[in-house]
Amino acid sequence: MDMLKLISQNSIKNKIPEFNIGDTVRVSVNIKEGDRERIQLFEGTVIARKGSGVSETFTVRRVSYGVGVERIFPLNSPNVKDIKVIRFGKVRRSKLYYLRDRMGKAAKVKEKIN
Numbered sequence: 001m002d003m004l005k006l007i008s009q010n011s012i013k014n015k016i017p018e019f020n021i022g023d024t025v026r027v028s029v030n031i032k033e034g035d036r037e038r039i040q041l042f043e044g045t046v047i048a049r050k051g052s053g054v055s056e057t058f059t060v061r062r063v064s065y066g067v068g069v070e071r072i073f074p075l076n077s078p079n080v081k082d083i084k085v086i087r088f089g090k091v092r093r094s095k096l097y098y099l100r101d102r103m104g105k106a107a108k109v110k111e112k113i114n
Helices: 002-010 097-101
Strands: 025-035 037-051 057-064 067-074 080-087
Touching: 025 067, 037 067, 037 097
Parallel strands: none
Antiparallel strands: 025 037, 025 080, 037 057, 057 067
16 A cells, blocks of 8 residues: 555646635646647636545636536646646635536635735
8 A cells, every 4th residue: 555655646746836726727738639739728716626646636617608617637637737826716615516506796706815
């Protein structure tokens, strides 16, 4: 079991910025289309973080053209090139699944003022 922990710690990225639930992030993802590769940006609100260590994931939600879109990203995936925090949110929950039912301004998260 200790050997598995050592292997998993070596494969964890070190360049992950500090972000929490409710923050707005811009994720750069490497997309393969046939023999070509490109980087696609996905910007939205972090509504969940699950797991720990190598298997940690986070869910980002945004509304595009009136339709809610959610993507789940593995935190330590080689396809996730960059994560930038756009703004910090002020929330009191660990999961923001209730935002799925809200529309318009009710679906916004207040900004944290430092």
